[in-house]
Amino acid sequence: MAMQGLLPFLAMVIVQLGYTGMNTTSKLAMDYSNMKPLVLVAYRQIFATFVMIPFAYFLERKTRPKITMSVLFQIFLCSVTGITGNQVLFFVGLQKSSLTIATALTNILPAVTFLLAVISRQESVGIKRITGQAKVIGTLLCVGGAMFLTFYNGPIINIGESKIHWKYASNSGDHSSHHQSNSVLGSLIVIASTISWAVWYIIQAKVSDQFPAPYTSTLLMCFMGSIQCAVIGVCVNHHKSDWSLNSPIRLVASLYAGIVCTALAVFLTSWTIQRKGALYVSIFSPLLLILVAIVGWAILHEKIYVGTIVGSVLIVMGLYAVLWGKDKETKMKTEGISVVMPLEMVEGSKDLELQLPKDSGSNKELIANVEENGTIKSNEDEEKNLGLS
Template sequence: MVSEFLPFLAMVLVQLGYAVMNIVSKLAMDTGMKPLVLVVYRQIFATLAILPFAYFLERPRITMPILFQTFLCSLTGATINQVFYFIGLKLSTPTIGCALTNTLPAITFILAVIFRQESMGIKKMAGQAKVMGTTVCVAGAMLLSFYHGPILNIGESSIHWKYAENASATNSSGGSNSVVGALFVIASALGWAVWFIIQARLSVTFPAPYTTTALMCFMATIECGIIGVSVEHKLSAWSLRSPIRIVASVYAGVVCNALAFCLMSYSIQRKGALYVSVFSPLMLVLVAILSWALLREKLSVGTLTGSLLIVSGLYAVLWGKEKETKLDNMSENGVAAKEDEDHRKDDLEFQMPAISNANNHHSSG
């Protein structure tokens, strides 16, 4: 019972950690921290945090194919995913960023069909649910990206956090583009979906989550460092004198890279990639509440409607996948039972002549 509960607890903690990261990271970038700089520091602190666990607890044998798969994981799940996401978060809002992250299962399904890891099964109800859910997810993402509409009057938060209010005021004087930001977040989800597909294979051939995470974060440090230094040349951009920059970098690296990747790898290994995707809407709810309470973010009709469509589509995809998995298991069990029955019949037919001969011999005696 406890072992079955652990993946659930792990994923709840991951979503809570990501929700807090969105708020802290948004504050850091609103006060002048560059997204690429934040990503680089995130990888550095993540590598330092997870390396001791990998060294003392695992030390597995690492082959070249494992290194290559880990490199692909670092490129998609860390570099592409995080660089695009933080740029998108900088240009939009935490709620929009989290809502669009929920397109992940739909994008994962599309890629899995393209790479023939999934079948559409359009003639069955499960396949129709997956296709319909994917369509609804994409429609919700487009609505959320390109339409906002009237602001919903849900009242004002009674929490007055001066630091957040000053940061928001500073950011409002600068430029932002929620449409471009939304497109960056969608591109981030695409990179994350590719990571899920690669990580699902890697966790089977190389079940060492600490080592995998340490290697991935180390490789991503180099990749993001090259990108960051080539774009941000000024030394002042890399300064960590501001407390919010230090908190955002350390928290994102330790909690949302080192800890989260280990917990997600563990959950994928125990329950599969799709199980991990189920918990995405929890982060949306948490971020929406925190953004309203701390950052005084306004909720629009387009944001709410798009988010609801995305979550509805998400669960349609997951329902279809779950139903398909049950049907496959029933089919496999039926085939196994049929084979066992055939084996018993063969054994019985083989034994019948021997029994008959023995009875004849006994009668003649």
């Protein structure tokens, strides 16, 4: 029993370590070898496409629904918002800011998605209920923390200098100092990437309902995204040297992001969701921020500011407030509102291809949510909304 409880914990720690490595190698590739964000995202999606082919073929060849033009169009919109919009903006923002700040800002995703879900009338606020109040307060904390982290640095926290000296990291530190003046711009770009990601969730909820084949839809989304990023990348970065993978750090960053963080996290994340549920996976998101802060200081020689710490704490508090409100809503059997926003959306550093659904056969418990119009939504329907590709 103890081992059964420990394995999901270890699996999620490994996933967060994997994301930490991906963000770090990506930052090093852009700073040390001047790898362009569009090029990095294009290679990442190309490698991810090849990784997802066996998943889609062997796991869904007998259960895959018919792919219609309507489904293809919605997946295309997902690729535009979830890959081309989200990932390109994130890596551009990462290039212009610090690793810690970029990672911290991605944790505002639940709050942004909640706001867009309310605006699109996929979810109501329910301000008279404690769950609705928790979501509103959590959203305000996330937004306030993001603004504080973006516009205020404050004094440097003196924790000493790292003794790790690596040629890639030392060069990256010089570039980080150069980009310090653009940290506000970089933070705003990361926030824009999070908004694009939240739009993807709204669209993806409909795709998951109409086309419940997450591996296939992920494969198609990565394929479309790789074409989009490659075309845009060639137009913007048309020099042959921009696309060269001769530099070891460029090759490692591309392969790591496209293969390791896709194949490994696909298995571990979906396995953990099946056994512990979506909320369990979501609560590990702040661990990534802690790991990235440590790596950023130790390897990239990044400075830690008071504003970064305070802003990150506010964001994490808001994140847990929103998740708590969502979890309580899901457990309401006789009253409450239908939950559309997926709880696992904060998993990792925003790799859309890793957001996989819970196996519908793995949880036999029926959770009924009473919508405001009096209709009942079963756990099977709920899982379709929670499933992402």
